[in-house]
Amino acid sequence: GESVGLHxxxxxxQEGDNSIINCAYSNSASDYFIWYKQESGKGPQxxxxxxxxxxxxxxQRVTVLLNKTVKHLSLQIAATQPGDSAVxxxxxxxxxxxxSYGKLTFGQGTILTxxx
Amino acid sequence: DTGVSQNPRHKITKRGQNVTFRCDPISEHNRLYWYxxxxxxxxxxxxxxxxxxxxxxxxxxxxxxxxxxxxxxFSTLEIQRTEQGDSAMYLCASSLDVGGNSPLHFGxxxxxxxx
Numbered sequence: 001g002e003s004v005g006l007h008x009x010x011x012x013x014q015e016g017d018n019s020i021i022n023c024a025y026s027n028s029a030s031d032y033f034i035w036y037k038q039e040s041g042k043g044p045q046x047x048x049x050x051x052x053x054x055x056x057x058x059x060q061r062v063t064v065l066l067n068k069t070v071k072h073l074s075l076q077i078a079a080t081q082p083g084d085s086a087v088x089x090x091x092x093x094x095x096x097x098x099x100s101y102g103k104l105t106f107g108q109g110t111i112l113t114x115x116x
Numbered sequence: 117d118t119g120v121s122q123n124p125r126h127k128i129t130k131r132g133q134n135v136t137f138r139c140d141p142i143s144e145h146n147r148l149y150w151y152x153x154x155x156x157x158x159x160x161x162x163x164x165x166x167x168x169x170x171x172x173x174x175x176x177x178x179x180x181x182x183x184x185x186x187x188x189x190f191s192t193l194e195i196q197r198t199e200q201g202d203s204a205m206y207l208c209a210s211s212l213d214v215g216g217n218s219p220l221h222f223g224x225x226x227x228x229x230x231x
Contacts (some may be wrong), residue, residue, distance in 0.1 A: 032217040043120075043207050043222035044159065051217070089158050093217055101217050102149050102209070103172055106158025 023073040023090035032093040120223035137226045141210030151207040
């Protein structure tokens with residue numbers, strides 16, 4: 001079936017480097033994408049979202065890029081810190097509108113490890 | 117703390133017993149969701165409420181599962197006759213109705229272990 005997936009299950013970087021986490025999606029009907037950070041023993045924490053009418057959105061130290069042509073999503077973290085170490089999930093809403101808002105399909109996650 | 121609150125944080129039960137979890141969403145959020153997460157996987161959608169109305173249910177939600185949100189505020193998720201395969205983290209999330217998609221804010225979950 002159609003799904004959201006991640007190219008790299010693990011990513012290891014040095015403190016201060018920039019990190020890029022990638023995600024591929026296959027459902028061209030998806031119009032909303034969101035990134036979450038999940039630390040051990042906690043629920044997913046919202047980082048940033050983007051709608052399909054945009055190709056870039058910036059937050060504090062984070063940027064999400066959306067390439068609808070190749071169905072690719074990425075999360076860039078600038079000046080990565082040890083506190084950024086966590087599992088990162090991308091998610092999509094595969095149904096547009098109506099009662100399907102918030103019915104997210106998650107990828108399997110990327111483990112980011114930041115070394116001091 | 118004004119985030120999503122879930123209780124209990126951990127629940128250990130024997131197979132065949134019933135369990136009930138509670139979720140208190142962010143107060144101004146009228147949408148509430150239940151997800152399930154197993155080790156090493158992303159969360160999977162279970163069900164969704166708009167105020168007190170349950171609008172969507174995943175096929176993952178067997179007839180042993182029931183969720184309620186009687187007054188449009190807190191919600192409960194009950195699992196009857198628990199099975200070992202029910203062991204997972206049960207996550208609740210809420211969001212604001214903006215007429216479209218808006219970010220889901222998750223609680224820290226209830227970890228269920230069925231022995």
